[in-house]
Amino acid sequence: MVSKGYATCVRIVEALKEVARKDKVSLQKLEEVIKQIAGTDPRTIQNYKQNLVEFKLLQVTSEGFKLTAAAKKETEPQEETEVE
Numbered sequence: 001m002v003s004k005g006y007a008t009c010v011r012i013v014e015a016l017k018e019v020a021r022k023d024k025v026s027l028q029k030l031e032e033v034i035k036q037i038a039g040t041d042p043r044t045i046q047n048y049k050q051n052l053v054e055f056k057l058l059q060v061t062s063e064g065f066k067l068t069a070a071a072k073k074e075t076e077p078q079e080e081t082e083v084e
Contacts, residue, residue, distance in 0.1 A: 005051060006051075006055060008037065008038055008048070009048065009051055009052050009055055009057055010057075010074055010075060011037050012033055012034055012037050012038065012048060012052065013052070013057050013058075013067065013071045013074065013075050014075045015033045015036070015037060016029075016030065016033055016058075016067060016071075017067065017071075017072075017075060019033065020067055023066055023067040023072075024061070024063060024064060024065070024066050024067075025058075025064055025065045025066070025067070026063070026064040026065075027064050027065070029064075030049065030052075030058075030064070030065055031045055031049075034048045034049070052065075055070075056068055056070045056071075057070060057071040057074065058071065
């Protein structure tokens, strides 16, 4: 089980994957996606930017942000296992 905040970060990454160019995302695009998913309060936006980096889902670059390998793995479809 994961926290609500982490689950929201994963939803943000899923949305970013659709708009990212070669896994790169501008600050403006990141903030736009956060606003759509988590809310428009400036504190919320800042908090999620920080959490995405702390959870190692995004990496800060000179041009903005980059999706990490962990982000790609976290948003891949999970295989369901049957319990008998």
